[in-house]
Amino acid sequence: MFAGIVSAVGRIASASPHGDGVRLRIEAPGFGLEEVSIGDSIAIQGACHTVVAKLGDAFDVDTSRATLDVTSGLEAGRPVNLEKSLRLSDRIDGHLVSGHVDGVGTVAAFDDLGGSVRLAVDAPAELARFIARKGSIAVDGVSLTVNGIEGGRFEVNLIPHTRAATTLGALAPGARVNLEVDMLARYVERMLGESKVAK
Secondary structure, three states, X not given: OEOOOOOEEEEEEEEEEEOOEEEEEEEOOOOOHHHOOOOOEEEEOOEEEEEEEEEOOEEEEEEOHHHHHXXXXXXXXXXXXXXXXXXOOOOOOOOOEOOOOOEEEEEEEEEEOOOOEEEEXXXXXXXXXXXXXXXXXXXXXXEEEEEXXXXXXXXXXXXXXXXXXXXXXHOOOOOEEEEEXXXXXXXXXXXXXXXXXXX
């Protein structure tokens, strides 16, 4: 479980074929790898991964074909948002994020407002129903508040800190981003579906 609060930006140093997917080596200076053990969970671009090896300021994870099929931004050479999993005693400054990417959206607009940025993203139709104004969404693993939604396009605001501390500051129209909708919205839909079936 994560909070969508990125603690460092790393870089995918390599992506080597491994099983049905790839083994990624992530260079992460300043991420505090001394606190990370083999088997720990780390969110990379919003997707939960298990650490399988450590070497200096780098760590390795295995990414399955199933994960690669529903995510974006896990290619060699890419900067990536990193977050360690939550401890039960941690403050949750963002929102509860599972690290299970729901789909990939496309950046429709990236408008500089003189410090902050208006980011508009086109979400897949099957995810749009889970996105609500003033609700939460994770974009490339970053917890954000939805300022508006029309059809499948939603808007969020990126403050200067978010632009500087994550990979979102380098986005441009046409870029693909990993999306995870608020898990509460999924549970509400499931409960409402069950109640309809019961009738």
